[in-house]
Amino acid sequence: MQKKYVTIYDELVTKIKHGEWAAFSMLPSENELALLYNTSRETVRKALNLLSQNGYIQKIQGKGSMILDVNKFSFPVSGIVSFKELATNLKLDTRTKVIDIGYVDKEQPIYSKFQIDSGRIWHVTRVREITGERIIVDKDYFAEEFVPLLSKEICQGSVYEHLEQDLGLTIGFAQKEITVEEPTEEDKALLDLQDYNTIVVIKSLVYLDDASLFQITESRHRPDKFRFVDFARRMK
Amino acid sequence: MQKKYVTIYDELVTKIKHGEWAAFSMLPSENELALLYNTSRETVRKALNLLSQNGYIQKIQGKGSMILDVNKFSFPVSGIVSFKELATNLKLDTRTKVIDIGYVDKEQPIYSKFQIDSGRIWHVTRVREITGERIIVDKDYFAEEFVPLLSKEICQGSVYEHLEQDLGLTIGFAQKEITVEEPTEEDKALLDLQDYNTIVVIKSLVYLDDASLFQITESRHRPDKFRFVDFARRMK
């Protein structure tokens, strides 16, 4: 059984995307929506909070819920987006080359970050080509505990799809840090860096929904092909 | 009268920060907290959702709310942080130099972005010095409608403080885009760029809580002094 407030959310998103209401116009009131969907006002409010968090509406006390300009704001809001999704969205011609798969040496400092007592850690290095140019190096580390098997085929595709669909794992949250660094020798060897003397580095820690650290990633981008979008809402 | 769930949230944050509960241990259950704070479970849940959104806990169905490692995750999560807050947090020696204040020419394309029919648009250019080096150029645009007066003194300090405290305006949400570009001649003139041939550009659109566009900012950073942290949680 689908959750009621998610159903309402989905229906409202569809209507907004199809232009049911003009930008800057008001959604029906919470009481009207509660009647319309034959539910309680609190449940409607949960759906509206989702719409607000995702940048579809702005709630204004005493007035109503204003439709925001979908073309300006609708994009995958949160940061957990895999390269493949991104590339597919943009309909770019992309290729992934697996450079290296293996276990991390026990002495490497990365072991302490994972804080695991037993089991090994996978590491994978991949290069992402966009329209023929080598633009991104992805260096991933996975705890073997969660990802028992990592084949070249899996790495060629989307590791996240493999996780969610084959292994039944779900991501809970992620911490991400973006900095700009000098390119390493490896960056220079693996990428078409042109004359750029900087490289954009996105380091992330990805946790499952039971709060166990599951993946550490370092994604190194040629600066001109990097773009990060963020939608932040005042907390209430 | 302070909102009850915010009070509970604040108290729990304080306790977590002071190490009342160890990382990876469980918070008291929602029922216990409801008794403890003499309130209903739904109100406790609102407080816990705030804790979760801000990276203090991870809720796990059937088990409880796990305390996360505060040292790892606690930072101002959302993106609306002014330069001054940031600098004060880091206790760095910083100075702001106002380069230019004035009205934007009517013909400039920025007018169409604001979508206003009457009133002018302020623009301010400021250079931020950190420990003696000129690191950041901030180019801000404000609608005169909301910010009637903009003095050199205000610009020298925090414009946001001026807004919230003197003008009674509150920020609702903001959209932010981070890219890396080639430095302009102005960047080269205003900053100590060293040999870097890239510059990090953060463009933001800031909206008030009635969804009116109030500010457009372009913040241009020397790449080695740039750092962006993001905490993303799966939406529920």
Place this chain on the structure above:
DNA sequence: GAGTGGTCTAGACCACATC
């Protein structure tokens, strides 16, 4: 089975905007 968090309800009262 007992305890946990997740969803849903029907109703109350408050704060704010509008007329």
Place this chain on the structure above:
DNA sequence: ATGTGGTCTAGACCACTCT
């Protein structure tokens, strides 16, 4: 005064984890 969203309640039932 009326309508809007914001807060709060007391209780119900469901889904999940653990023993």
